[in-house]
Amino acid sequence: MSARAYLARARLVPVVTIDDAARAADLSCALGDAGIRCAEVTLRTPAAWDAITEMVAVADETGVDVGVGTVLSADEVTRAHAAGAHFIVSPGFDPATVARAHDLGLACLPGVATASEAMAAQRAGCDTVKVFPAGLLGGVDYIDALSAPLVDLGFVPSGGVNPTTAAGYLAHRAVPAVSGSWMVRRDDIAKGRFDTIRAASFEAAALVGLA
Template structure:
């Protein structure tokens, strides 16, 4: 797989409450031009959703987000996740992510956290929570002392603020929840999801 940061301008960050919505949701995102999908492990349905997308939507690259433990990693890989994303990073977690054998984006919110990961050779990171941690000015400032580190900012980013991040040289893509509004998922409004995905895919 190419770098996760180069596959798409926006990675949809999806919270799925009903696994039955996973496949039509993934198909709508792919149809809109966003084939990389992060399913967060925030609901009991998440692992089944990952498994269904992996099995039934082969054109999608589905991953697992909110990875916090080695158990999360093993369960996600078993379900068919093709990449892993963590909100933050501990030493034991990054060692387990390394051992998973699949691409991952470990979370970092400070210069020290980014430096610690870069020392391990991990130079593509999730910057989270992006807006709360300083937003575009903060990520821009990181490019000076950390020119070899690239980020996927996630957390509080909206359709109208994503372009500001994507314009930065140290940002490969952003993660966003705005592509899959809870009311659209509940109503099965896949046309709306596809339209939001299409607009996001055109950001770069």
């Protein structure tokens, strides 16, 4: 399945920053209970790789595919694949990282901020890119401008996406999914507030048409 087709089914990619891997399985359960189908675990904390392992271990039970975010190198792509990740996300476009993901059969979502980067990603075989930071770049209007000449490319906004903006993004023909962290706040995860996360995830799933 192409990255764009996969993301069109997912609709929403929660961005998880986790400080304690012991919280990971409960987090995955809360997301799965709400009908959310995937999560991006960012490599921003020492606990990230262990959390990815824990979430992959319960993925069949929760129904939540695990992706690895903040991927900066081909070596990290290799490690993500070995850990059982379904996809990788990068803050920018790096040809070696994209090539390694494609070699391993992983869906790959590189970040772009310009038309030149989007074109380079498309030439490297990507059918979808992450627009980051979407809010600062101009939101839906910016994606509309980028997608006008790049009609075959999908765009996933990330950065500043929230319940107020998500539906507007998803209404755009070039946006298969949105990426955001409002339903998985770092402090809520750290303090084990999974009822809060579950409730926010149900609301987010309904907002993007998963419920």
